[in-house]
Amino acid sequence: MSKYMVKRVLLAIASIIIVTLITFFVMNLIPGGPFTAEKAPSQAVMDALTKRYNLDKPLGEQYMLYMRNLLHGDWGIDMKNGREIGPDLFSKFAVSAKLGGIAMIIAIVVGVILGSIAALKRNKVPDRIIIFFTTLGTAMPSFILATLLLLIFCVQLAIFPVFSSNPSLVLPVISLAVYPTAYITRLTKTSMLDALSQDYIRTARAKGVSRSKIIFVHALKNGLIPVVTYLGPQIAYIITGSMVVETIFTVPGLGTYFVKAITDRNYSVIMATTIFLAVLMIVANLITDIVYKLIDPRINFE
């Protein structure tokens, strides 16, 4: 296990270095730079800015400089507004992580419960209703859902303000939670059904184990393995923000920061956000693998 861990961590570091290399050189290949503007800045201004952000140095040197600063905990300076990226990155991540975290907890709790109900009441009315709504939930893109929620609850019913200096989290959380809830419901149902048809369940029944114990201890525990596989990357994905939901509900999250950096060619922010997301993804996958082992001792890492 420890040998496996060391291998995984080394691989993770290698992946992150490759991600930084690709991002850095590809972003410099795209036409246009951070200071390209319809009203072109004067040569004096361009010179001052390229010098200030080290863009006058060769690419290789720029990369090394960036990585050295990063290792010292310096995420760089935003080329568009001169702000330090580190504090901005983490305050935006805090917002996204809070929304995404709540959404994910809702998705897991509701998804597993609904999925189990659907499996146990297979082909009966509750199952049909649940499957209808989960199909809808997986099929509806978040920009439609978020816009609908905004128009219904903020404009028509006026339950929440569209804009306030102390915004409510309810609608963005719902917008984020619907898709993973629906997905987890379907996953749980399928794997529960699979688990319930296994021999060991029949054996347990024959031995007279109580119905609740069969469901919760034997079936659900095994039924959750596919859900865990899904959870790792999905959590990393959801806590790093969704540009669509953030834009519609004016949430200062990471998703918009990331996308806007690319359209702005804001090189330092592109690097910082990409590295941050890559680390989160890799860590989430690592944790997933370890949780597998805890749930299912049969899984062997060696």
Add this chain to the structure above:
Amino acid sequence: MKKKLVALALASAMAVGLGACGNAGSIEQNGNAVSGSAASTSTADAAGNTGDKTPSTAKLNSDATTLYINLASEPQHLDPALNNTVDGACLAVNSFVGLYTYDKDDKLTPAIADGDPQISDDGTQWTVKLKQTKWSDGTDLTAKDFVYSWNRAADPNTAADYGYLFDIIAKNDDGTLKVEATDDYTLTITLNNPCAYFDQLLAFPVFDPVPQASVEAADPDGSNPGNWAAEAGFVSNGAYTCTAWNHDASMEYTKNPNFYDADNVTIEKLNFMLSADDTATFAAYNSGDLDFIDNVSTDEVPNVKNFSDFYIADMLGTVYTGFNVNASLFDGMTEQQASDFRKACSLVIDRQYLADTVGQTGQEPAGSYVPSAMSDGNGNTWSQTYYDAATTGADNLEEAVKLLESATGYTFTDNGDGTYTPSTPISIEYLTNSGSTNEKAAQLIQDDLSKLGIEVTIKTEDWKVFIADRQNGNYTMCRGGWVADYDDPSNMLEVFQTNSGNNDMQFGKNPTSAAPQNWADYDKLLEEARTEVDTAKRTDELVQAEKMLMDTNAVIPLYFYNDIYMMKSNVSGVYMTKTGNKYFMYATKTAQ
């Protein structure tokens, strides 16, 4: 009802989806790069509201002490010297104030200055007396603050986009500006040469004072000049100070009791929603969370344009389509033939239809490159026109075909259905940035030119790629637009000087034999206009320059920009300049 709601949601959701692909639309992106002042302003109440209007269905906001506003998303800089956007300029004019400002009646008026400037007979010595005013922290604001602030903004290391505006001021031997504080409340300025619009510049945000102590404390090594205004709570001298800034979400401006005209400021707070999403801002406006929105999506315009709270104001800017004068399309043609070719294209573009279907908010078809609402620098508005802009289109086909025949040497066959076919196929690539408005305009131009048998292919690029390609001349025909920073024709015409960074049509840059050969004359005309003291003569030089530009037919004006916004019926007194600066400090709001 339900069906309508879903349709609305789908429509707006699609707009969001497009937005996510980097589509900011032409007007926003043009607007994004400008700021400025203008000699003339229009009051909100008077702007473009004629005819029968129906009351809006949007809910009113009853908080009479606070104005809730959306201009755009997170501003890049609140430092007035570093700002380079229109929305940033709106924030600047409400939180900082320079020597002069604009009043609601269309006039430059003294702000920190005490009365009009004294100008020497040769026009180069300006002496301005200052009022005794204070910064928001209570310290005195003196002439020395202006000397410091202007030198700072002009310093290349500050990298202020509008720092070049200080080039008009003469320099001392040590490189500093010839601006002196002769005493605490007197400022003398020496110009290199007389400047017809220097009074306008004195009201431009880059000429606003900034507090030296805070600027230097926040940026000891000079590597981050805007740092002092990176969070709420910084010192300013305008009507409001920024008291809360929740980045990418909201901002709160609170009345500054030390503002020189604080007695006339009635609204205690300005609360800004920082969002560029038209769906969200429009929803916030309708739900009563906002009093003022500066943008309405083009999809929504037909639904709201008859409402009494929908306003259209003049804006000094021109939408055009441009030709790269060095493009290989013109190889083998003479300068005149190339110009005739472009003229043929210009003649058949239906400008009125384009303005009606793409612009949608009553934009005026453009018969000149300098906007018709712009001052001519000699007491009148710009009166040149080069063709009847309202009637260009299919009616001119015959004339256009004749021009094309002489330009190309091909013969054109009349197909009898209002279209022509050239003996040799002609194709042109039209370059635009993505965005539904831009793409729709491209399709209309494509359709108009197809009647001449010219096959236009549309190439759509991401904003930054588009800008880079256009500036480098990697195109044949492209979308273009320019919004003026100040109300003077030179600001429009200097764009196309040979060495201008924005000379995207490539005039005078290694001209091919088909490109205009005498572009140095254009440069010279504008240089002369720059130093001309006689205003009538100066206007004449500007007219000649525009005529030269229009004779090339490489810049084909389509329509003039205008500025739309929505403001609730319980708000009044908001006014704006024709370059888009909005003044909220003298607004009044009733509790319904």
